Each structure stands twice: as C-alpha cells, then as structure tokens.
Amino acid sequence: MRDIARLAGVSITTVSHVVNSTRSVAPETKAKVLDAIEHTGYTGDVIARSLVTGGTRSLGVAISLAANPELLRAIEHETTRAGYTVVLADTHDEPDAEQSAVRTLRSRRVDGLVLTPSPRASGTALPQLRTLGIPVVLLDRLTTSQDVDQVGPENxxxxxxxxxxxxxxxxxxxxxxxxxxxxxxxxxxxxxxxxxxxxxxxxxxxxxxxxxxxxxxxxxxxxxxxxxxxxxxxxxxxxxxxxxxxxxxxxxxxxxxxxxxxxxxxxxxxxxxxxxxxxxxPIAEMGRTAVRMLLDRIADPARPPVTKRLPTTFIHRRSCGCP
CATH class of the missing domain: 3.40.50.2300 (Response regulator)
Incomplete structure (x- = not known):
C-alpha cells in the first residue's frame, strides 16, 4: 500500500479508503490509485483482512462437480451479485470426500457454506458445521431435521x-x-x-x-x-x-x-x-435461493431455520407413449 500511495502521490489512508470503500474519494484521486494498483499488480490479503473484519466476503460451496452446470452458474451469479466470491470444493458425492471438502472450505475462512450432502453422509459434515457455528444451507438433498436452513424441489x-x-x-x-x-x-x-x-x-x-x-x-x-x-x-x-x-x-x-x-x-x-x-x-432458482438464504443466515445468525420447497414443472413429451 505504501508503494501504491507513493506511485499515485496520495496518502496510505487514501489508498485504504479506495481499496476498502470505507470513504468517498474524489474521482480523479481514485483513478490515480486504481492505475497504481493495476501497475503494481496489488491484491489484498483476504485471509489477513478477515482476522480484522471477521469475514472474507466469500461463500463455500461443497457439491459434486457432476451437478447440473446451470446450478453452479446460478450460485456463482447470485454470489457475485451480492459482492461475494465463490470457493468451490468437490464432494464427489462421497462421505469422506465431503468431509475433506468442508475442511478445505473452513481453512479458507469462508463466511458460510452451501452443502449438498452426499449419500449416507448424515452424521458427518453437517453436525460438525453446526457444532462450529458455521452458517450453512443444505441444497437439494434435505433432512427431516428442522434446525438447519435448506432449499430443494418438491419431490x-x-x-x-x-x-x-x-x-x-x-x-x-x-x-x-x-x-x-x-x-x-x-x-x-x-x-x-x-x-x-x-x-x-x-x-x-x-x-x-x-x-x-x-x-x-x-x-x-x-x-x-x-x-x-x-x-x-x-x-x-x-x-x-x-x-x-x-x-x-x-x-x-x-x-x-x-x-x-x-x-x-x-x-x-x-x-x-x-x-x-x-x-x-427449478435448478437456477434453487441455486439463487440457497445463496440468498445463506446471506440471510450470515446477517442474522439467531433467526429461526427455514425450509423452502420450490415447485417443479411437468414436461410432457412422447416417451410416455402419448402422440
């Protein structure tokens, strides 16, 4: 930040305001700072900043990468729209891989986590996340438990x-x-x-x-x-x-x-x-809803858990023998 301040001819405080959006900066001054950032290739240390702010502005997604690409696109789009980034970890739809994925996301200090549980994975990752107090939303594969946020289709x-x-x-x-x-x-x-x-x-x-x-x-x-x-x-x-x-x-x-x-x-x-x-x-809507629910949980950890069932659509074609 000292290098950027020196290159832009401004104070370190001004650089901080531009990087963190903590105060309005004159457009021409902001442009000089951004040019200096581009010139130096500066990137902030998100993990270090999280020690001060308590958040990384990132959401973890633990899901099998064989999932519908439309779902992943919807999650990424909604997360970006909210000013967050996505950290994706592949569960391979296996309990051990799910545990590993969740550990990886925790090490990245994500602010919350969207999880699609793998088969027979109950009693592993989810209770661990509850114990640690990490905000989590279950996506698609829901549990009968009423103590966790979850969203899925009507089956x-x-x-x-x-x-x-x-x-x-x-x-x-x-x-x-x-x-x-x-x-x-x-x-x-x-x-x-x-x-x-x-x-x-x-x-x-x-x-x-x-x-x-x-x-x-x-x-x-x-x-x-x-x-x-x-x-x-x-x-x-x-x-x-x-x-x-x-x-x-x-x-x-x-x-x-x-x-x-x-x-x-x-x-x-x-x-x-x-x-x-x-x-x-409703694949895309499921992804968007999961992100919105997770952000609501991060903003208000004490609010009651919510389960949302989204309606499906009957697509009538000819494999059923109809003309």
Missing amino acids: VYATSGLVRHLADLGHRRIGMITGATGLATTSERVLGYRLGLGRSRLTWDESLVVPGTPAEAALGLLLELVSPPTAVVAGDNTMLSGVLRECRRRGVRVGVDLAVVGYDDVEWAELLDPPVTTVAQ
Missing part, C-alpha cells in the same frame, strides 16, 4: 403426478427405478410413487421398485419379471440415462414397448427420439 407430489399420468394412459404395471439409497430425495420420490399408485387405485408391488445401482441392471430385473411393467419411472437423470441405454441394448422401443418417464429434466431429454417426458426441477 412427493411431482413423482405422484408422473405415476398418475401413466395410469391415466392405461398402465397398470408401473415400475420405478430409484436413485441412490440413503438420500431423502430418493425416499420422497418413492413415497410419491406410492401416492400416485394409491390415487390411481393401483396396488403396491414391492417387486416393481428396484434401486438403480446401476439402472441398466435394475431395468433388466424389471423386464425379466413374470409380469413385467409396461411403464417405468426413473428416479433421477442418472437413472433415466441408464434406462434408455438398456432399452436400446435390448431393442425395447421407448414409448411403444415401454413407457418411460423421469424425475429431473436434462438438456438431452428433448433431443432424443422420442423426447422424454420428465419433471423439471
């Missing part, structure tokens, strides 16, 4: 709607290939599947619900039943891609031999032949 009625649509088309044997076990989203979508059966006056058959690990093998089990399903609900986009891959391998015509629908819309769903009927999550 139960959305999945129920997929089942009822298939039932309205005359299907009586509707299978489901679920997402990863140990996730609240998986449990909620299975609950929605059961609700859809009940509302369509169809009987629950445990053999028609198979965990998709992988989805190709799960679909094989369903198709080899004595009385196989005529329609299948895929629990997420990974399951959907596996189902479609296995249909192609077996020569099963989607929308003709087997109706297929899925929870979670993806770009390629409308490009296939036939295009795939799905439930679309």
Whole structure:
C-alpha cells in the first residue's frame, strides 16, 4: 500500500479508503490509485483482512462437480451479485470426500457454506458445521431435521403426478427405478410413487421398485419379471440415462414397448427420439435461493431455520407413449 500511495502521490489512508470503500474519494484521486494498483499488480490479503473484519466476503460451496452446470452458474451469479466470491470444493458425492471438502472450505475462512450432502453422509459434515457455528444451507438433498436452513424441489407430489399420468394412459404395471439409497430425495420420490399408485387405485408391488445401482441392471430385473411393467419411472437423470441405454441394448422401443418417464429434466431429454417426458426441477432458482438464504443466515445468525420447497414443472413429451 505504501508503494501504491507513493506511485499515485496520495496518502496510505487514501489508498485504504479506495481499496476498502470505507470513504468517498474524489474521482480523479481514485483513478490515480486504481492505475497504481493495476501497475503494481496489488491484491489484498483476504485471509489477513478477515482476522480484522471477521469475514472474507466469500461463500463455500461443497457439491459434486457432476451437478447440473446451470446450478453452479446460478450460485456463482447470485454470489457475485451480492459482492461475494465463490470457493468451490468437490464432494464427489462421497462421505469422506465431503468431509475433506468442508475442511478445505473452513481453512479458507469462508463466511458460510452451501452443502449438498452426499449419500449416507448424515452424521458427518453437517453436525460438525453446526457444532462450529458455521452458517450453512443444505441444497437439494434435505433432512427431516428442522434446525438447519435448506432449499430443494418438491419431490412427493411431482413423482405422484408422473405415476398418475401413466395410469391415466392405461398402465397398470408401473415400475420405478430409484436413485441412490440413503438420500431423502430418493425416499420422497418413492413415497410419491406410492401416492400416485394409491390415487390411481393401483396396488403396491414391492417387486416393481428396484434401486438403480446401476439402472441398466435394475431395468433388466424389471423386464425379466413374470409380469413385467409396461411403464417405468426413473428416479433421477442418472437413472433415466441408464434406462434408455438398456432399452436400446435390448431393442425395447421407448414409448411403444415401454413407457418411460423421469424425475429431473436434462438438456438431452428433448433431443432424443422420442423426447422424454420428465419433471423439471427449478435448478437456477434453487441455486439463487440457497445463496440468498445463506446471506440471510450470515446477517442474522439467531433467526429461526427455514425450509423452502420450490415447485417443479411437468414436461410432457412422447416417451410416455402419448402422440
């Protein structure tokens, strides 16, 4: 800062005001300081400043980098708009990697953290963050606990709607290939599947619900039943891609031999032949909402925890057998 002050012909105090926006500085003086900063390549020591201010103006995001790019873009945009920066750590959707990611973000002294818990990771990172008093918002994969901020899509009625649509088309044997076990989203979508059966006056058959690990093998089990399903609900986009891959391998015509629908819309769903009927999550809005909730928590640590469920959209295409 002394070098910058000397180069710009101003006091160190003036440089500080320009860098930290602590006081208005005359435009021509500010321009000289900014030119000197550009010339010297100066960058502030965020970690050192955090020891004084108590914050780094940065938000940590612990999430699998295989997540929807639209989600990551929305988080980055909303964070930048609020004057913060994003520090991203990949959980690889594994509990140990999640712990490591959270430790990395803590070492960066982030002001708060957006977390998408990995499967079977309950009892690890989240309780640790609570104990340390670090502001956190759960994204997408919610917990039944009411003591943490969280935002995610509506899962139960959305999945129920997929089942009822298939039932309205005359299907009586509707299978489901679920997402990863140990996730609240998986449990909620299975609950929605059961609700859809009940509302369509169809009987629950445990053999028609198979965990998709992988989805190709799960679909094989369903198709080899004595009385196989005529329609299948895929629990997420990974399951959907596996189902479609296995249909192609077996020569099963989607929308003709087997109706297929899925929870979670993806770009390629409308490009296939036939295009795939799905439930679309409000991906971008989930990301923006998570950031806003985290900033609210940082500003007011004592406020009651909030859970937000965002509505989904039924995207009707032709893989369900409709013209």
